[in-house]
Amino acid sequence: MYWAALAPDEVITITVVLLVIIAVLLFGFIIFIHEFGHFITAKLSKIRVNEFAIGMGPTLLKFQKGETEYALRLFPIGGFCAMEGEDQESNDKSAFGNKPVWKRILVVVMGAVMNIVLGIVLMMILWGQQEHFASTTIAGFAKDAPSQSTGLQVGDKITSVNGYAIWCDQDLSFALATDEDFKVDMEVIRQGQPMTLSDVTFASSQTEDGANILKLDFWVEPIPKSFGTLITHSFNQTVSMVRMVWSSLVGLITGRYGFNDLAGPVGAASAIGEVASQGLQKNFLEAVNNIIRMMALITVNLGIVNLLPLPALDGGRLVFLVLEGIRRKPVPAKYEGWIHAAGFVLLILLMVAVTFNDIVRLVTGNGMGA
Numbered sequence: 314m315y316w317a318a319l320a321p322d323e324v325i326t327i328t329v330v331l332l333v334i335i336a337v338l339l340f341g342f343i344i345f346i347h348e349f350g351h352f353i354t355a356k357l358s359k360i361r362v363n364e365f366a367i368g369m370g371p372t373l374l375k376f377q378k379g380e381t382e383y384a385l386r387l388f389p390i391g392g393f394c395a396m397e398g399e400d401q402e403s404n405d406k407s408a409f410g411n412k413p414v415w416k417r418i419l420v421v422v423m424g425a426v427m428n429i430v431l432g433i434v435l436m437m438i439l440w441g442q443q444e445h446f447a448s449t450t451i452a453g454f455a456k457d458a459p460s461q462s463t464g465l466q467v468g469d470k471i472t473s474v475n476g477y478a479i480w481c482d483q484d485l486s487f488a489l490a491t492d493e494d495f496k497v498d499m500e501v502i503r504q505g506q507p508m509t510l511s512d513v514t515f516a517s518s519q520t521e522d523g524a525n526i527l528k529l530d531f532w533v534e535p536i537p538k539s540f541g542t543l544i545t546h547s548f549n550q551t552v553s554m555v556r557m558v559w560s561s562l563v564g565l566i567t568g569r570y571g572f573n574d575l576a577g578p579v580g581a582a583s584a585i586g587e588v589a590s591q592g593l594q595k596n597f598l599e600a601v602n603n604i605i606r607m608m609a610l611i612t613v614n615l616g617i618v619n620l621l622p623l624p625a626l627d628g629g630r631l632v633f634l635v636l637e638g639i640r641r642k643p644v645p646a647k648y649e650g651w652i653h654a655a656g657f658v659l660l661i662l663l664m665v666a667v668t669f670n671d672i673v674r675l676v677t678g679n680g681m682g683a
Contacts, residue, residue, distance in 0.1 A: 350427030428616030473500035622654020
């Protein structure tokens with residue numbers, strides 16, 4: 314009765330809030346999956362885990378089971394799996410530092426591996442709802458399509474755009490979306506033979522915010538759905554996301570993208586709310602699917618970023634383990650601990666800056682870097 318008495322705008326607002334709450338819970342699940350990867354691998358390697366926590370900051374709930382304390386903390390922005398002898402020397406035979414290097418490497422990388430696996434599962438949930446999947450083979454063109462008059466033909470299987478390898482339709486969408494002059498060099502397979510096409514031209518269209526984007530003027534052949542093609546397509550889509558993340562990171566390093574293009578938890582929540590609202594314009598299932606799509610991107614992001622060779626991240630620890638494997642002796646734990654501590658402080662400062670920028674962008678419509 315109360316729901317029926319609400320105005321349509323109020324119903325939409327409440328629904329979006331509920332969807333964002335669902336998204337926050339899913340984000341917590343993504344963190345749980347990452348830390349569980351470390352946790353279960355440590356347990357299987359007989360490494361003592363002192364605390365397994367979801368969230369950061371003050372403890373809300375905790376309980377002890379065996380040697381491990383399990384905790385839920387206030388801020389849903391991370392988590393950790395605290396292992397004995399991880400940041401300091403320990404005489405405990407079950408300490409992290411006293412296990413073979415290969416076991417420690419497995420413990421470190423399994424967090425990211427679990428994130429990628431979750432990405433594949435989420436992709437399977439999304440694509441399992443479809444009757445067929447998109448290929449990268451051209452099936453037809455729009456009327457007076459510029460790309461057709463500048464080289465593309467029906468039956469062409471696109472394998473590269475501006476040097477970016479195309480393995481699935483998402484690769485194709487990403488490569489075309491990031492083009493800036495609407496002229497691309499392509500490699501295709503035509504009648505079984507590889508061909509190079511230069512300056513394939515596309516028209517452009519303008520978005521609501523005034524930006525010019527490439528306008529796609531062809532459609533592709535469908536791939537029939539089966540259990541095998543579902544697994545293959547979901548795997549390819551996840552790999553495509555991994556490549557997109559790496560490409561974006563390279564763009565940050567080279568200056569193609571700026572500080573304002575980064576987003577933290579606040580920016581992610583805002584984006585989730587936006588895609589949920591867009592999905593609700595169709596139906597509730599579309600809103601949920603949009604959130605799942607965002608969660609897939611976030612979990613892949615989390616996995617890849619954690620493997621960057623930076624102090625305090627899994628990739629930083631991996632660098633020290635690889636050095637230990639090469640040198641046949643570890644870097645003293647106290648020195649490694651100092652480096653990771655300094656990296657952690659810098660990471661927190663970056664998160665604070667990104668979060669503040671997210672808030673400024675929400676309030677003003679432009680971030681600090683705009």
